[in-house]
Amino acid sequence: MSSKKARKLPYQRRKALYGYGFISLWLVGTVIFFLIPLIQSLRYSFCEVKVNPGSLETEFAGLKKYIYALNEDQYYTEYLSSTLLETLWKTPLILIFSLFIAVILNQKFRGRTFARAVFFLPVIIATGPVFKIISGDMSKTGNTGAQRFSTMFSTDLIGELMEFLGIYGLSDKMNTMISAVADNIFGIVWSSGIQIILFLAALQNIPSSAREAAEVEGATAWEYFWKITFPYVTPFILANFIYTVIDSFTSPMNQVMNRILELKSQWDFGEASAMAWIYFAIVLAAIGIVTFIVNKFVYYEVD
Amino acid sequence: MADTAQAVVKSADEIGTLSKKERKKLHMQKMTKEELAYLRRKSVTDKVWPFFRAFILIGLGFVIMYPLIYMVSCAFRERGDMSDPTVMWIPRHLTLDIIRETVQAMDFWNTLKTTLVLNIGCSVVQVFSCALTGYGFARFSFRGKKLLFVIVIMMILVPTQVISLPLYSQFRYFGIKGLFSINLIDSKLTMYLPAITGNGIRSGLMILIFRQFFRGMPKELEDAAYIDGCGPFMTFIRVMIPNAASSFLTVFLFSVVWYWNDYYVSTTFFTNTRTVALMLTNLDSELKLRLFNNISANINPREAIVWKEAGCLICIAPLLLMYVLLQKHFTEGIERSGIVG
Numbered sequence: 324m325s326s327k328k329a330r331k332l333p334y335q336r337r338k339a340l341y342g343y344g345f346i347s348l349w350l351v352g353t354v355i356f357f358l359i360p361l362i363q364s365l366r367y368s369f370c371e372v373k374v375n376p377g378s379l380e381t382e383f384a385g386l387k388k389y390i391y392a393l394n395e396d397q398y399y400t401e402y403l404s405s406t407l408l409e410t411l412w413k414t415p416l417i418l419i420f421s422l423f424i425a426v427i428l429n430q431k432f433r434g435r436t437f438a439r440a441v442f443f444l445p446v447i448i449a450t451g452p453v454f455k456i457i458s459g460d461m462s463k464t465g466n467t468g469a470q471r472f473s474t475m476f477s478t479d480l481i482g483e484l485m486e487f488l489g490i491y492g493l494s495d496k497m498n499t500m501i502s503a504v505a506d507n508i509f510g511i512v513w514s515s516g517i518q519i520i521l522f523l524a525a526l527q528n529i530p531s532s533a534r535e536a537a538e539v540e541g542a543t544a545w546e547y548f549w550k551i552t553f554p555y556v557t558p559f560i561l562a563n564f565i566y567t568v569i570d571s572f573t574s575p576m577n578q579v580m581n582r583i584l585e586l587k588s589q590w591d592f593g594e595a596s597a598m599a600w601i602y603f604a605i606v607l608a609a610i611g612i613v614t615f616i617v618n619k620f621v622y623y624e625v626d
Numbered sequence: 627m628a629d630t631a632q633a634v635v636k637s638a639d640e641i642g643t644l645s646k647k648e649r650k651k652l653h654m655q656k657m658t659k660e661e662l663a664y665l666r667r668k669s670v671t672d673k674v675w676p677f678f679r680a681f682i683l684i685g686l687g688f689v690i691m692y693p694l695i696y697m698v699s700c701a702f703r704e705r706g707d708m709s710d711p712t713v714m715w716i717p718r719h720l721t722l723d724i725i726r727e728t729v730q731a732m733d734f735w736n737t738l739k740t741t742l743v744l745n746i747g748c749s750v751v752q753v754f755s756c757a758l759t760g761y762g763f764a765r766f767s768f769r770g771k772k773l774l775f776v777i778v779i780m781m782i783l784v785p786t787q788v789i790s791l792p793l794y795s796q797f798r799y800f801g802i803k804g805l806f807s808i809n810l811i812d813s814k815l816t817m818y819l820p821a822i823t824g825n826g827i828r829s830g831l832m833i834l835i836f837r838q839f840f841r842g843m844p845k846e847l848e849d850a851a852y853i854d855g856c857g858p859f860m861t862f863i864r865v866m867i868p869n870a871a872s873s874f875l876t877v878f879l880f881s882v883v884w885y886w887n888d889y890y891v892s893t894t895f896f897t898n899t900r901t902v903a904l905m906l907t908n909l910d911s912e913l914k915l916r917l918f919n920n921i922s923a924n925i926n927p928r929e930a931i932v933w934k935e936a937g938c939l940i941c942i943a944p945l946l947l948m949y950v951l952l953q954k955h956f957t958e959g960i961e962r963s964g965i966v967g
Contacts, residue, residue: 338767339766339767339768340768342762342765342766342767342771343762344762344858344859345766345858346759346774348822348823348824349755349756349762349823349825350774351823352755352819352822352824353781353823355796355823355825356793357777357781357825358777359792359796360791360793360796361789363789363792363796364788364789427682427683432676432679438687440949441687442686442687442690443953443956444690444694446956447945447949447956448942448945450887451887451888452906452941453941456906456934456938457693457938508689509689512690513689543667544671565783569782569785572787573785573786573890580785587791595791596788599785599788610783
C-alpha cells in the first residue's frame, strides 16, 4: 500500500509537468502576442505617444487621455452612449429571436435541412468585408441593400398592418419602438447565426422522455416551452449572451471602434488606446454583472 | 363503478372486431371534458401552426437571402441597367463582362491562391496548437491552471482593436531587445507565428471549444493507452485526435472562414500581400487603376454598385461552395463538440 502511495506522488508531479508541456507552446505565444501587447496598450493609454521614424516615444501623461476622451472629444461620448444603448436593447432581442428560430428549426417539417442551411448562412458571411458592404457601408453611394430593404419593410407595412387591425390608439412611443424593431430586423437576423446553432444544440439535448411525459400530461406548447425547453437552454443563454456582446465589437457598424480606428490612422495612439480601454472596461463590467446574476439564477434553479 | 369496469372489459373484447374509426370514437367517449378540450385545441394548433411557421421562415429567410439575390442580380447586368428604373431584380442586358472585369481587377486567381495557402496553412497549425492547449487544460492539473485559464477567457473577450497597435510594434521590431530585431511587417509570419502558438484569430474560442470537447471524452481511452506504455503526447496524437476527428474538422472549417473573412488583422500587418478580403475592401481603387488606368476616374456611384456586388459575389463564392458541400460538418460538429458545458 505504502509503496503504491510513494509511486503515486511522482506520477502526479509528472502529470503536472506534462500539463505544462501541453500548454507551453500557447503560453509562449500568449506572452509575446497577447499579454505584452495588452499591457503596452494599457500603458499607451496613460501616455503621450509620439511616432518617430524608427521608434515610438512615450511620455507619461496620467489620466489626461481619458479625460480628453470623455470631456472634449466631440464624437466619442456620443458614439459610446449610442453604441452601448444599442448593445443593451439589441442583445436581448437577438437572444429571444435566436431561441425562437431554434425552437422552430428543431421541429419536424419538410424542407427543414434547407431552412437550417439558410438560417446558418450568416455564420460564414457576417464576419467579413462582404457583410460590411451589404450592411450599409457602401461608401459614398448612400444606397445600400440593407437600407433599401429596411425602408421597404418598415414603417408603412407596420402602420398599415396596425390600421388594418383597427389599432389607432397606440402611443407614439410604442409605434416608434415597433418600427425600430422592423428597421433593425436585418441586423438582428444577420447576427444570430451562431446563437441559433448553439440553442439548437441545447434543444437537441432535451431527452425525448421529457417530451413524451409532457404530452401524456397534456401540456400546452406554451407550458412545454417554459417548463421543459427553457430550463434546458438556460446554461446556453449566458454563453450566447457573451458571444453576442463580443461579436458586437467587430461589427462594421460599431461607431466606437470606427472612431478608435480613425484616431489610430491619425497616429494618435494614446488617445485611441484610452478610448478602447474605456469602452472595453464598461462592456467587461456589464458582462461580469450579467454573468453573476445569471449564475445566481441558475444556481437557485438547481437548488 | 362496476358498470364502467364491465364496459371497459366489454370494449376490450370488441376492440378486435371494430374498425379503426369506431375504435377511435369509443375512445373519445370515454374521455373527460378537459381531455376533449385539449385534443380539440391541439388539432387546431396542429393545423394552423405549419402555415404560421412557413410564413415566418419564408419571411426571415428572405431577409437573409435578399443581399445574395441582389448580388447575383447585379453581378450579371450591364452597368447601364443600374440607372434604368424599370430594372429591379431581373437585368435587362445579361452579361458576364462585369464578373470578368472584377476578376481581372482583383487579380482573382492569384489572390485566391495566396489566400487559400495562407488560410489553410494558418488554420491547420492553429487548430493543432489550440487542440494541444485545450487538451492540456482539460486533462492535466497543474499549478496556476485557473489563472492561465482566465487568460484564455481574456483572449476571447479582448477585442483585437485594443492590442493591434502594440502588436504592430511587436512585429516591427521582432526579437530580443538590444540583441537583434527583424522587421516582420508584410511577412506572412505575422499570421503564421500567432497561429502556430495558439494566438491567431479567435484562438481563445477554439481553445475553449477543445477543452470542453476533451473533457467530455471518456477517460478510459487514455488509461488504456497509458497502460500500454504510451506517453501522454503519443496518446494525444494516436488516441485522442482520431477520436476527435469530426470536431477537428468543424473547428478547422470555422477557422478557415474566420481567416478568409478577416480584413482587420491583415490590413494592420500587410501592405503588399493581397488576400481576397483585402482586395474587396480596396476594390474601388483597384478598379479605377486597372480598368480605367486612372486613379481619379469618375464612375457614377450607382453604376459602381455592379462591380461591388460582383466583387462580393466572387469573394464569397468559394465559402458558399464549401458551405454547401460540407454543411453537415458546420452544424452537426458544433452540436457534438459540446461547446458549452
